[in-house]
Amino acid sequence: MHHDAPQAIVDHRRGGVLEITWPDGRVQRLRHGLLRARCRCAACERQRRQGLGDAPADASVRLTHLAPVGAQGLNLQFSDGHDRGIYPWAYLRQLGGL
Numbered sequence: 001m002h003h004d005a006p007q008a009i010v011d012h013r014r015g016g017v018l019e020i021t022w023p024d025g026r027v028q029r030l031r032h033g034l035l036r037a038r039c040r041c042a043a044c045e046r047q048r049r050q051g052l053g054d055a056p057a058d059a060s061v062r063l064t065h066l067a068p069v070g071a072q073g074l075n076l077q078f079s080d081g082h083d084r085g086i087y088p089w090a091y092l093r094q095l096g097g098l
């Protein structure tokens with residue numbers, strides 16, 4: 001396991017919150033809508049390069065699937081069809097949260 005990898009990841013789907021426990025003990029709670037707004041798929045990155053910024057954080061969007069990407073991070077898939085964003089551990093950590 002990569003040394004930066006979380007100790008635990010719990011998806012509170014009904015409440016729309018992803019909870020990540022890091023090796024240093026920090027517990028980070030991230031709203032699904034925030035994660036979607038920070039999506040790093042090609043379409044979202046193109047939008048940022050065009051100066052349009054992040055997609056709005058939509059409170060109704062839900063994380064539908066999460067999958068490990070090697071030891072580096074997660075692929076997060078959302079109810080609005082964005083399913084290619086890769087979220088490295090360091091990126092997730094700096095997203096803040098609740």
Ligand SMILES: [Zn+2]
Binds near residue numbers: 042043045082083085
């Ligand atoms: Zn996207």
